[in-house]
Amino acid sequence: MPVPHTAFAPEATTNHALRAYLHGLPGVDEVGARARAQDLSTRSIKTTAKAKAIDLAISMVDLTTLEGADTPGKVRSLCAKAALPDPADRTVPHVGAVCVYPDMVATAVEALRGTGIGVASVATAFPSGRAPLEVKLADTRQAVADGASEIDMVIDRGAFLSGDYLKVHEEIVAVKEACGEAHLKVILETGELVTYDNVRRASHLAMRAGGDFIKTSTGKVAPAATPPVTLIMLEAVRDHFAATGRRIGVKPAGGIRTTKDAVRNLVLVNETAGPDWLTPDLFRIGASSLLNDLLMQRTRLSTGTYPGPDYYTQD
Amino acid sequence: MIFEYAPAPESRSVVSLRETYDLFIDGEFTPARSGEYLTTLNPADEEKLAQVAVAAPEDVDRAVAAARRAYDTVWSRMSGAERGKYLFRIARIIQERSRELAVLESMDNGKPIKETRDVDLPLVAAHFFYYAGWADKLSHAGLGPDPRPLGVAAQVIPWNFPLLMLAWKIAPALATGNTVVLKPAETTPLTALVFAQICQEADLPPGVVNILTGAGETGRALVQHPGTDKVAFTGSTEVGRQIARAVAGTDKRVTLELGGKGANIVYDDAALDQAVEGVVSGIFFNQGHVCCAGSRLLVQESIAEEFLPRLKERISKLRLGDPLDKNTDIGAINSAAQLERVRELTATADEENVERWSPACELPERGYWFAPTVLTGVSQAHRVAREEIFGPVLSVLTFRTPEEAVTKANNTPYGLSAGVWTEKGSRMLWTAERLRAGVIWSNTFNKFDPTSPFGGYKESGYGREGGRHGLEAYLG
Numbered sequence: 148m149p150v151p152h153t154a155f156a157p158e159a160t161t162n163h164a165l166r167a168y169l170h171g172l173p174g175v176d177e178v179g180a181r182a183r184a185q186d187l188s189t190r191s192i193k194t195t196a197k198a199k200a201i202d203l204a205i206s207m208v209d210l211t212t213l214e215g216a217d218t219p220g221k222v223r224s225l226c227a228k229a230a231l232p233d234p235a236d237r238t239v240p241h242v243g244a245v246c247v248y249p250d251m252v253a254t255a256v257e258a259l260r261g262t263g264i265g266v267a268s269v270a271t272a273f274p275s276g277r278a279p280l281e282v283k284l285a286d287t288r289q290a291v292a293d294g295a296s297e298i299d300m301v302i303d304r305g306a307f308l309s310g311d312y313l314k315v316h317e318e319i320v321a322v323k324e325a326c327g328e329a330h331l332k333v334i335l336e337t338g339e340l341v342t343y344d345n346v347r348r349a350s351h352l353a354m355r356a357g358g359d360f361i362k363t364s365t366g367k368v369a370p371a372a373t374p375p376v377t378l379i380m381l382e383a384v385r386d387h388f389a390a391t392g393r394r395i396g397v398k399p400a401g402g403i404r405t406t407k408d409a410v411r412n413l414v415l416v417n418e419t420a421g422p423d424w425l426t427p428d429l430f431r432i433g434a435s436s437l438l439n440d441l442l443m444q445r446t447r448l449s450t451g452t453y454p455g456p457d458y459y460t461q462d
Numbered sequence: 463m464i465f466e467y468a469p470a471p472e473s474r475s476v477v478s479l480r481e482t483y484d485l486f487i488d489g490e491f492t493p494a495r496s497g498e499y500l501t502t503l504n505p506a507d508e509e510k511l512a513q514v515a516v517a518a519p520e521d522v523d524r525a526v527a528a529a530r531r532a533y534d535t536v537w538s539r540m541s542g543a544e545r546g547k548y549l550f551r552i553a554r555i556i557q558e559r560s561r562e563l564a565v566l567e568s569m570d571n572g573k574p575i576k577e578t579r580d581v582d583l584p585l586v587a588a589h590f591f592y593y594a595g596w597a598d599k600l601s602h603a604g605l606g607p608d609p610r611p612l613g614v615a616a617q618v619i620p621w622n623f624p625l626l627m628l629a630w631k632i633a634p635a636l637a638t639g640n641t642v643v644l645k646p647a648e649t650t651p652l653t654a655l656v657f658a659q660i661c662q663e664a665d666l667p668p669g670v671v672n673i674l675t676g677a678g679e680t681g682r683a684l685v686q687h688p689g690t691d692k693v694a695f696t697g698s699t700e701v702g703r704q705i706a707r708a709v710a711g712t713d714k715r716v717t718l719e720l721g722g723k724g725a726n727i728v729y730d731d732a733a734l735d736q737a738v739e740g741v742v743s744g745i746f747f748n749q750g751h752v753c754c755a756g757s758r759l760l761v762q763e764s765i766a767e768e769f770l771p772r773l774k775e776r777i778s779k780l781r782l783g784d785p786l787d788k789n790t791d792i793g794a795i796n797s798a799a800q801l802e803r804v805r806e807l808t809a810t811a812d813e814e815n816v817e818r819w820s821p822a823c824e825l826p827e828r829g830y831w832f833a834p835t836v837l838t839g840v841s842q843a844h845r846v847a848r849e850e851i852f853g854p855v856l857s858v859l860t861f862r863t864p865e866e867a868v869t870k871a872n873n874t875p876y877g878l879s880a881g882v883w884t885e886k887g888s889r890m891l892w893t894a895e896r897l898r899a900g901v902i903w904s905n906t907f908n909k910f911d912p913t914s915p916f917g918g919y920k921e922s923g924y925g926r927e928g929g930r931h932g933l934e935a936y937l938g
Binding site for chain 2: 173174175176178179180182183189190191192193194195196197199200203382413417418422425
């Protein structure tokens, strides 16, 4: 059932208009949001549902390495794993994408050629975003030129927190333009926005500015993708769809390490935005160690035993 | 459907049901003098669970005499610290056996395991722990330097929260040095009988707790028995009135916790997603079999058009079915009689041209089921806005100003609970000050805690249970 929206985005974009729009959104009651997320975390997903959820989750993983110590060798090894997560079992689906720093995009694109897996690149002076706009745009253009099909940008949290919504908006619009055909994921870094009201406002701001995905965190700041934050972002995309007819994706990233965490995220999606969002086109999980746990649980479910962590590749 | 939750039933193997259960008098299970038994069913599939003895007036005499003896010879003379030890022991055993009790409660009552596991049982244990702590501190309860117990308490409890209501009654009574004769509801006697076993396991002195099963006649004999000093009842306003009449002119103390028609007031500046959650849990928690349910939604007219579709979408996601499935949100109606009442009252809405909506939701073939229902276009004059339905039926009314919200919320013979949803603190306080209800929840609903007193205004009853206030009901 379509859900009407409380506040409608203003036509002209001024800071005043954006503020009126964002502050006109319904508030979020923190206690209630936590309680709802906790309630959904008690769903019991077993047997066939669990098998389906694990495969779905694998196909939604943005397999990530964002370390200063990354090397072409490490990225190539990650790409091999992305294409064939479990060499012993070819029925395992490939992951959603590989996520790397801009200077590793070319390596990853080369390694993934022919697999159908896209390369996502963080850009815009990730993770802090503290660089002049021109630098951020150059960062983005280079990643796209090297073959990235998805760009994960960070918003200017300082501007957001100081109430300069227009600056945040304009940056997203500019980066979106620099992306060209590439999909844009907008990282809100919710751990720095702190309040759930801010999470909701930043979500709507990013969607309105043209983001294709809204993403919780860089993974460099704690807390990262907590269930209530993901819940609020899923409510935001649900409301945005009801108001505009446009479906925006959601990507929790950071801190999702176990199959249980991943399945809980799928339950959040299923019961908040709805089953339409249960596709890698509209939901991704940014993670690195999660994939091995998913594989291990998958084997456990089909064979009844844990093969042990040594049977899965570390990087 | 991309992601269909597979059945996730909680195992019944933790419960070992006996074929028949006798009365628990003076520390032992003993057959009823009546020789009669009643059958208790699983309302989710109408399967027989067990035969339960029906206490006759002679059995009530025996139980009251046992309770008196235990009061005179043991319990009233025991130090508070010693009584507290027994209560702590009972609380711990309840925690240890909580899975078994949760499954049994779901089977006998029809409520989802998610609720018995996460709400009922933790609160039951918490209640015993809380009052265990008071047992040796009664002189600090603000009731004088040496408050005295009343004697023997006759306690009659309802079927909606069988074990929790038992805890609300027995824990404060025992902590204050009273002994009890308790009658559980006719349709949900089983957890009380397991509680009797727990009393044995805890070595509680015989006669301190007596459990008499049976129907209305047994309850009547118990509350009218001349040998008791206190009557505590939770249930319908109609029966509450009969009890008040029966004990009028005697020196018995009485507390009554009766019906309600709680209002959930949603202002236009409320946190909408959380308000939707609160309205849903306010009426659909425990199938609406909650005396303090938010059965009337009062939503500000300016957001009604937006709020109702959100509410309906959320209700469509509720999962109705097997109460033992861990993913079930809505279980079975407790009895055929209650189902009939819910149907009958809801049908008056059809006659009164109230719009009725339920999500597409398949009801199981066997058992007692009623789909979550929302009635819109309801006015104060409609029966569904005035009478307690005690089922999963929400009446939606609108208001334009805060004054109107308060007037409508208070315009009921009941006064048990209310909820207020607004992000504005001053409006919250303004509204709460004016609502005549025993419990007012602010941006939440159906939250319970042993430290918080609970009780009603007007026809919702008198006396308070829970917290320090709950001690007053059992001390002279």
